[in-house]
Amino acid sequence: MDEERSVVVCGAGLAGLVAARRLAAAGADVTVYEERETVGGRVRSREHEGFTLDRGFQVLFTAYPAARRELDLDALDLRSFTPGAVIARSGERSVLSDPLRDPTSLLESLFNREVTTSDKLRTLALRQDLASKPLDSFFTGSDTTIREYLYDWGFSEKYAENFVAPFYGGITLDRSLSTSRRVFEYTFRMLSDGQTAVPAAGMGAIADQLAASAEAAGVDIRTDSVVYEVSAESDGVTLDVDGGRVDADAVVVATDPRTAAELTAVDSIPTRARPSTTQYYRLPDGTDLDTKKRILLNAESAAPNAVVPLSQVAPEYAPADAELLNATFLGEDPLSMTDEELADQTRAALRSWYPERRFDPLEPLETDRIEFAQFDQPPGIHEGLPDARDPDGAVYLAGDYTQWSSIQGALESGRVAAAAVQDDF
Structure with missing residues (x-):
């Protein structure tokens, strides 16, 4: 940024905290307004x-x-969680895991009857196929539902219903497997490449760490502060907040999707x-x-x-x-x-x-x-998600709804929004 600019960030979730820290590190005077008593948004x-x-x-x-x-x-x-899962039904429990990451589960997974032997071999082939794809290609190209994607790969109904439906039901909150196959592919790759974990102090420790680093960069985080209105002006932005009117050179709206849609009037923000x-x-x-x-x-x-x-x-x-x-x-x-x-x-x-x-x-x-x-992330939704610059004037969006619904999407959106503000100023 050419000179010190004032930037307001609405929302202290993961996206807002990343955007705020990056902007402060670039020399901006950054204030964050968060309506709750604590930071973190959905991750607390x-x-x-x-x-x-x-x-x-x-x-x-x-x-x-x-x-x-x-x-x-x-x-x-x-x-960290142990890879795989225990598939449970009345009177029976069985382990299905990734023998490449969890060799101790090899025999249990091999003899698991909830999925077919062909399913197990196809899973290894799918793992190899997705490992060869560049990460920036996962949310491009044709799209379909997870269920249709599995059937196209030749997986059985047993595999879809007994394992993927409950497992990805937890990831996509959609046991019907009608979510975009892109989410399945990306998260499958992430499960293969790393660990599934929680911080010892709880998931809120993620937001606490981001808030601490933002404050160390000079960000002023104000909790219990509601932003009621954002108005783009010819020479900046005006906000109606608890305590009165605030003027800024730019605003990053990093609230939940429905609030962001109300504050910015961007119709493409997903609210289902x-x-x-x-x-x-x-x-x-x-x-x-x-x-x-x-x-x-x-x-x-x-x-x-x-x-x-x-x-x-x-x-x-x-x-x-x-x-x-x-x-x-x-x-x-x-x-x-x-x-x-x-x-x-x-x-x-x-x-x-x-x-x-x-x-x-x-x-x-x-x-x-x-x-x-x-x-909700049905097939084809990601092409229509809003861009950080979609609002009028010097108003920017940061939230997983500009990427895809995930912690990855939230963190990445904060980086993208901060970069857009820096480029424009």
Whole structure:
């Protein structure tokens, strides 16, 4: 930037914090307004009775290029899941994993009956094919649904329903597999190239690290501050915020999609939501679901879609006398269910998967009902997503809705928005 400019960033989620830090490092005078009491947006954590509870079940793929660029992964003190998953149904549990990354699972995966032998061979071929593609090519070219993509590759119905539907139901919040195949390809590659992990202090540690580095660069982060209106003027931008009017040379709108659409009037911002409901549970210390740090996938139902032994993966998430589990439910219906109704569904699923055990001690702690967990990503949506420069005047967009719905998309969008502001000034 030729001279010090004033830039306001609306929103202290991952995208906004990356944009703010980069702009401050380039010499801008940057102020961030965040309506919540804490930073992080959709990626945040809280403490409850000695437990660390993330806002819904979230993980970090360490192979994300933007994560490697924007984050200090070592400082996050990551705790990794074991590759693959345990496929669960009434009276039966079986491991399906990547023998190249998890050699100890070779025999279990080889004899897994939930998918065919041909499926296992095709998975290795798909892994090799995607490993050869440049990362910047994944969101280009023709598109189709994940289900159609799998069938085009020759995968069986058993593979789609018993493994991919619950596994990618957790990633895309879409067990029907109607999401764009691009999301499947990219995340499959990330799963192959790196680890799936959570910080020892919770997913909120990602935002905390970004906020600390932004403040170290000179960013002024103001929480509990709502931006009501953004107006592009001929000589800059005016904002209506808590406390009055603010003038700036440029504004980066890094809020949730619906708020961004209201503030900027950009029609191409996607506002159709994928919801999710996550419930957290306490179990007595020493309760071992014998998954060896893998998630449990429900092969029979989306109620719940998956159960995660979180404190087995990250012991720091639970106090010394307890274990922490969570269960994720997909779709609209769980949003209106009571805590006890959701807990009953989780107990019923666990009892059916572990008929030799009782789960009466399963105690629900808190429930996150998230109406807008991701924006919907049907085939072809990515070509129509907004550009950082789409708003009028010196107003810019930063959010995963300018890339694709993911932590990678959020982090990358912050970099792109900051670069656009720097180039224009």
